[in-house]
Every structure is written in C-alpha cells, then in structure tokens.
Amino acid sequence: MDLIIPTISQGLLWSLLAIGVYITFRVLDIADLTVEGSFPLGAAVAAACMLGGMNPVLAIFVAAFAGMLAGVVTGFLCTKLKIPALLAGILTMIALYSVNLHVMGKANLSLLQVDTVFTLYSIPDVTLGNMVLVIGAAVVVFTGVLCYWFFGTEIGASIRATGCNPHMIRANGINTDITVILGLLISNALVAVSGALVAQANGFADVGMGVGTIVIGLASVIIGEVLFGTRSFKNCLISVILGSIVYRAVIAVVLQMGMPPNDLKLFTAILVAAALSMPLCQAKLKKRKVAE
C-alpha cells in the first residue's frame, strides 16, 4: 500500500517524457532517439545549476532550454542535412553523452545537500513524498493544458499535419523543415524537464540515467493508448499521462513479485515489442476467425 504514492509521483514526473515521445513518435511520425540524451541532459543541467546556487525552479527552465537546443540539433540534422531521422537522433544522443559529462564535470552529482523544488516550498503537515505528488501533478496538468492549447493553434495544427501528410501541408504553404524542427524542440524540452524533475526527486543526476528512456516513453504511450483511447488529441494527451503512471505501477508490481531489478529493461523491451506487434497479431487472428 505504501508504494502507491511514490508510484503515482514517479509516473507523473516521467509522464512529461512520455508526452515528449508522443509528440515525436505519434504526432511527427519520427522515432526520435535524442530523448536518451536529452533526459540526462535536463538532469545534468538542472543539477549543475542548483549546485552552483541557482533557484531549483529556474534550473528547470534552464534544463528545458538545453533540451530545446538538443531538439534543434536533431531537427537540423534530419531536415537541412537530410540525415535519416533515426540516425540523426542517435548522433545527437551520442554527442550529448560527452556534453552531459562536461556539464556535470563527473559521472554523478548528488543533490542531497541542496534545496529542490520539492523541499523549497514545504507545506506544513505534508511529507516530502506527498510534495512530489502535489508538485508533479501541478506541473503535469499545466504542461498538458499548454500542449493542448499549442497543438490547437495554427502553428500546432501545421506540426500535426506535417506528421500526418507532409505533401498536403507543403502544398498549403508550410515549410515542413521548420515544423519538424519545432516539434523536436518542444518534445526534447519536455523530456529535459522530465529529467530535471526526476533528478530533483531522486536526489541525484547520473550520466547513465538516460539509458532506455525511449523504450519507457514508448511503453507509456502505447499502454496509455490501448487502455484509455485515442479519440482526440486531448484524449491522447490524457492517455499518455495515465499510461506513464500505469507503466510505473506495472514495474512496481513485478518488482514486488520478486523480479530482479536488473531484468527491468529486458521486461520493458519485451512489453513494448509485444504492444507494438499487437495490431498485426490482431489482424491475423481476425483473418483466421473469418476463415473459420
């Protein structure tokens, strides 16, 4: 029972990553691996700023800005230099590994000695664990509303149309290079904020904390879509956020049942592979039923 609050809290903090992955994977139709680098980038930048004496809230904004830059680099590689999007993301991700080491000065920074957003504004009678839940929920709701508004505007609609049909949107006078770069910028800003929040909640930033984040993001997106639907953009956003929480719950349950933590990534990969192959399996099953 005492696992419920931390599970939901972690799910909320990671849901910003899931929204970021949703924006590239579903909206732009690009599998963007930059997130594996921009997640620890957000953590590293926020940690370095906070250890340098910066306000933890401000540190999150600086982390978001760093994430934007990472997104722009990937966008530049895949639009202006015509490098396939998958490879462009991998290149940025690898480059960011070195960048993150430079930002932190070493492989790991502890944040236990400094104030975080969760300790800075303590409310009487509310524990630290509950603060993570409250602030996490506030940030996620704010981000969700902001995303819903933005992707409903003319610029946002152009980005959605770019992922759906680039020919159509170019024929209507939109420069698809710009919309792709913009989408990657927003996505990686959210991922970096997610990294910054997770680092503050967990009390450290680590250069290796990005490993597997793309798979976690995809798992959240797919779980959310399957369980909570994809009727509209608003519905998708809510699904993805809930998907992230459900993913954390699944992980908590399997760990409780005695699965070794080392097998976590293997488990997640199998989960995502199974979910991604589901449409094909369903179609085959249907065919067989019709044949009978």
Next chain:
Amino acid sequence: MLNIENIKKTFNPGTITEKVALRGVSLHLKPGDFVTVIGGNGAGKSTLMNAIAGTFKVDAGKIVIDGKDITKLPEHKRAKYIGRVFQDPMMGTAANMQIEENLAIASRRGQFPTLRWSAPEAQRAYFREQLKPLNLGLEDRLESKVGLLSGGQRQALTLLMATMVEPKLLLLDEHTAALDPKTAAQVLELTNSIVNSRKLTTLMITHNMRDALSCGNRLIMLHEGRILIDVSGEEKKSLTIKDLLAMFEKAAGSELNSDALLLS
C-alpha cells in the same frame, strides 16, 4: 497568367538511370485558360506539373506566375499562388485530422501560421456553406476525420481546399485517375463547375482523351518531353479523338502507340 519559358529537366544526370523528362517546354496561359494536358506514359506530364509546383528545381528555363518569377522559390512558397490536387486521393488531405481542421489549414494557404486557434467556431458556418455544393453531406460531418472518407469524397474535399483561397493557377494531376468511373465523372463535373464558374486558370492532366476534349478551352499533348500538339478555341471544340491521333502521326512522324492513351 502563367509563363513557362523553355524549361528543361533531366533526372539522375550522368548515371545509368538518366532520364530526360523535359526537353525545353514553353507554355503561356492567359487568365481563365482551362488547359487539358495529355500524353503517353513518360511524356513528361507529371514532370511539367511538379516543375511548376516546385517539387524539384528545373535545370534551365523560367517559370513566371502573374508577373512573379517563381523559378527559384521552394515548393511551400509557391503554394501562395498555386492550388493542387494530386492523383493519389490520400495526398491532398491529412487523414488523422478532422474535415474542419483540414479546411482551416486550406483557408490559410500561403499565410504564415500564428498562435491563433486553428479551427475557430466562427469559421464553421463558412465551411458548411463551402461544403454544401459538393452534395456529399460533408457539411454535417465537420468533426469527422478525413481518413473515414472515400477516395472520391477526399478528392472533392481536396479540390475545395485547393480553390478555397483563390489560386492564380490550379494544377490537377490526373486527379480522377484513381477513382471508379462513376466517382471520376462526379469529381470531373465538380471540377468543371468550380473552374468555369470562377474562371480559374487551370492545368489539368488526364489519361482520358474524351475528358481532354470535352473539358477546357485548350488542349496540349506532350511527347518525349516536348509540347507536340497545342489546339485551342473553336479548333479544339470541333476536334475528335480521330483528328487528334492523325495530328499526332503527322507531328511525331510515327504512329501513336495509343493503348496507354486510349484505354486508360
């Protein structure tokens, strides 16, 4: 309205797959001209369209629309002047988006997008009024996703979108070829009514000789990257398929291998 001067295009130059697609095409369209374009496979019809639309840059020559030289403009910047309907019904609309979202994007063709709400309530009445003449009942389905529509419905919608902001030039690239005969006839009828009522300068590629003769006020035939036949006005009105074939033989000095042209 449209001035094309001696444009040339070679794909994959210097390689084994080199293909000279346009060998110097010049074409002048007066405002309100409705030109049908025919020619066999590989004659350069689609290449001509794509050259005008800016899908690629031409190797030589000049393209001017309404006094503005667009030869060097990228595709998205030409969209301000040009409305397009593609052969593939899937290409002209965004399937995952609602009908009204698609229309909203088309209603801003050539404008820079802003942070205003994309499909405001205030535009709905206008969209309904625009959709009504299509007689497809789409005016009651503004919030349906375009992916749910049939090919013919999507082509009609694309045609509406391409002409919503009045284009200086309308490009129709075999836009009825992928439809069944009945639907194709309906979309063609709609095309005629929109183009003729608003006197839009139009270039329409077709595989169907009968359509090429019955529509528009001018007909050109492309052959091996050149304009071979160009008839207009009264001469075009009285033209038959037989005349056209005879003209081709005389101009090209060979018999037209007409299967591709006649049957499809």
